[in-house]
Amino acid sequence: MSKYSIEQFIRETKQDDAENDYFELETPRILEVNLTEQVWAKAGSMISYNGQIKFEREGFLEHGVGRFVKKAMSGEGSSLMKATGRGSLYLADQGKKITILELDNEEITVNGNDLLAFEPGVDWDIQLMKKVAGMMSGGLFNVKLKGRGKVAITSHYEPLTIMVRPGQPVITDPNATVAWSGHLQPEFRTDISFKTLIGRGSGESIQMEFKGDGFVIVQPFEEINTSGERGK
Template sequence: MTQQPIAGFAPTPPAQRMENHGSNMLKVAMQSGHDLFARTGSMVAYEGFVQYEPNPPAVRQMASQWLTGEGAPLMRCHGDGLLYLADYGADVVVLNLAGDSLSVNGTNVLAFDAQLQWQVERVKGMAKFAGQGLFNVSISGTGWVALTSRGIPIVVDCGRGEDETYVDPDALVAWSTNLKVKGKRSFKASSIIGRGSGEAYQLGFSGQGFVVVQPSEDSADRLRARG
């Protein structure tokens, strides 16, 4: 059988720790001593010798906060080889942090280097707008992070002008933690045209940093996709 029809899909030699293989798959160059946290169940293939530790101690410490449904169970990966990760065909965004800090929606975390500092935390100022807190995963330090997006995301540079950037929380993937964040309440557009009623809320961002927004704001669909 000739391999010519599938040659374009063959893996390429890794150029860096994390990179995309297509838009919906993450390739990680695994090395001994450089462990990785990855979303449980996200492994689709690997080459070499890679082992997995589900629900490691560092994750169990966060379990009580993840019961809110805002977080994501993780597994610890270690070994040598190439590891391929994906999340139900979602787009994958790779970031290389250099002493930076991100706040990431727990459902959008795919993988990150184990040496990075991280914790689950409540987003301040949202309880009075949403009726409940919004929990995110804060990731900081120097290393690689991979996020998922339901569709091709847009990355908004909040430092380009003086105007604030407002985002629907259900479409929000991540943001630089040095940004100032505030909640804003407004009427839903659907109430104007008779298809619904009630109020909507957004998060406003200002300062130097960026916000990652996905083209999907239906959190129920996102949860069903993981079902």
């Protein structure tokens, strides 16, 4: 059989029916959710499904008035959808690499653009970095997740995890920062000299500074938000 035949292509790329975890990576950039009840996912991330699955966009007050107000203040387009039913659901986000993390009574904060899906047992809340609202378009919209269950996050290309140690702060570019330990509280600062080195056209360079004990996940890519400006 030719290595370029359709039969060979199907053999190499077809879904693996033997997998049955709630979250499975069908490919590095496609997440399979073996749905039995419900899952929260990024709106617009569904690429295929089979079975009896119903999709609903997140209701205005579904998670309480407080979260709705914070979403309205953030001005971000990172809405969630709820998939309910039984079947196989396939999710992806612009070809970004997907990483699955299983929380065991732990916390992680994820950039709003980089959260793909999470199991219903995971609690979440919205965090708007108000201090940078005047520095970056709309500020930074993040989601803090905690509890037990799997979380799927995305990154452009391979992510890198940098450990944060007491007395050894880690500085990152907000546009390349994907997630960090839930208990860390990043501080924001500007550095005009750094802007000169990297040749940005206008505005001051904004940096995130992480202090304490934990980790921060970065990607080798500066994300562009929906308004066309740099920032997430």
